[in-house]
Amino acid sequence: MPRRTATLLTSILLLIGLLCAGVLINVPYAEMSPGPTVNTLGEHDGEPVLNIEGHETYEASGHLNMTTVRVTGVDYRMNLLEAVSGWLAADAAVVPYRTLYPERVSADEVEQQNAEEFTASQESAKVAALEAIGYDIPAQTIVAAVVRDSPSEGRLHAGDAIVAVDGTKITEPGQVAELVTQHEPGEDVVFTIVPAEQAQAAQEAGEELPTDTEDVTITTAAADDDQRAIVGIQAGVTHTFPFTIDIKLADVGGPSAGLMFALGLIDRLTPDDLTGGAFVAGTGTIDDEGRVGQIGGVSMKVIAAREAGAEYFLTPENNCAAAAENAPDGLTLVRVATIDDALTALEDIREDRTEDLPLCSAS
Incomplete structure (x- = not known):
């Protein structure tokens, strides 16, 4: 066999071997891409919506x-070839598997956690939006969950409104643990509650809690x-809203x-057209006080926003640097830390005062 032919055959066999190894060898990485x-x-x-x-x-x-990120699932195992392909792609991010899934959890547990976080974010969005336009939204501490085989099983129930603990009025969820841990194990704690059924009925009717309570x-x-x-x-906490809002x-x-x-709720509930017709996208958690929080996957979200046609992207303050590093052309990244910041930015956009916008920078 001529030397050139042997060399070519060896190279082909080596390439095939490397490709097979790339497919067969799993690596501890996961991939994010624009959703x-x-x-x-x-x-x-x-x-x-x-x-x-x-x-x-x-x-x-x-x-x-709103923008999303696609991620490989908790049970998915990336091979070496896929990891290299992701590292080379401009519209994907390969990250350590534990960055997305830091603990040993099942796919069902991940789905449940995501659903719970989504529901909580909807609740806070409603509160922040309504309070931004002048409503006072009452909050009530409730039993969010009861641990199986715990002292409370069968005694307290999810949805029970917690009015007081040991006679101390409860105004926010953190008080409950503080008051319980003042006791020694084996001592009694008295919960003053409104049972879940009555509490939920009052909430749905937009009424205050009944004055008839039970001590447990x-x-x-x-x-x-x-x-x-x-x-x-x-x-946990639940709120009484003055009318029905359902986010689907x-x-x-x-x-x-x-x-x-x-922001969508404020736009739908007030006569002002918040965007003035502009295409605005964005991301960020929000709490009941309207503070905007950091999120993951922002570099993929800005790509998704621009591909959808967005001109402006409302960016959580703590995500600004990462977003600006890979910002696509034609997308203006606007820094926001609160819902008021976002509303001011939208006013500047619709009034064509874009020179006043607080912009993200990579530094």
């Missing part, structure tokens, strides 16, 4: 798009990790759409 964007002012799968009953609504001409005595147990007193519940968006999870949901 779909949805206009919160419009429809998704034939249904309005924001459904409002009991309050006048207004038409809006522009876009307020729970004997504390010791926590496994540090022997502090526990009763085995997770405290299937196949989306996590908390990062909170800001855009809140």
Whole structure:
């Protein structure tokens, strides 16, 4: 066999071997890529994203798009060839697997966590939006969950409104654990509650909690990790809204759409056209006070926004540097830390005062 032919054959066999190894060798990485964007002012799968009953609504001409990221699933194992391909791609990000999935969790657990975060973000978006336009939204601490085989099982129930603990009025969820841990394991704690059924009925009717309460005595147990007193519940918060708001968006999870949901609600509930017809996208968590929080995958979200046609991208302050490093041409990154910042930016956009916008920079 001629030397040239032998060399060529050896090279081909080596290449085939490398490709096979690349396919067969799994690596501890996962991939993120741009996901779909949805206009919160419009429809998704034939249904309005924001459904409002009991309050006048207004038409809006522009876009307020929430953005998403596609990620490889918790059970997916990337091979070496896929990792190299992702590293070379401009519209993908290969990250350590534990960055996306830091603990050993199942696909069902990831889906449940994403759904819970999404529901919580909707609740906070409603509160932030309504309070931004002048409503006072009452909050009530509730039993969010009861731990199986805990002292509270069968005694307290998810949805029970917690009025007081040991006679101390409860105004926010953090108080519950503070008051319980003042006890030693084995001591009694008295919860003053309104049962879930009555509490939910009052909430749906937009009324205050009934004055008829029940006292439930729970004997504390010791926590496994540090022997502090526990009763085995997770405290949460629910709100009483003056009218019905239903956010419908299937196949989306996590908390990062909170800001855009809140802005969409304000646009639909007030006569001002927030965008003035501009195509604005964005991302960011939001809390009840309207503070905008950092999210993951921002470099992929700005790509998704520009591909959808966005001209402006509302960017959480702490994501600005990462977003600016790979910002696509034609997309203006606007820095926001609160819902008021976002509303001011939208006013500048619709009034064509774009020189006043606080822009993100890579530094």
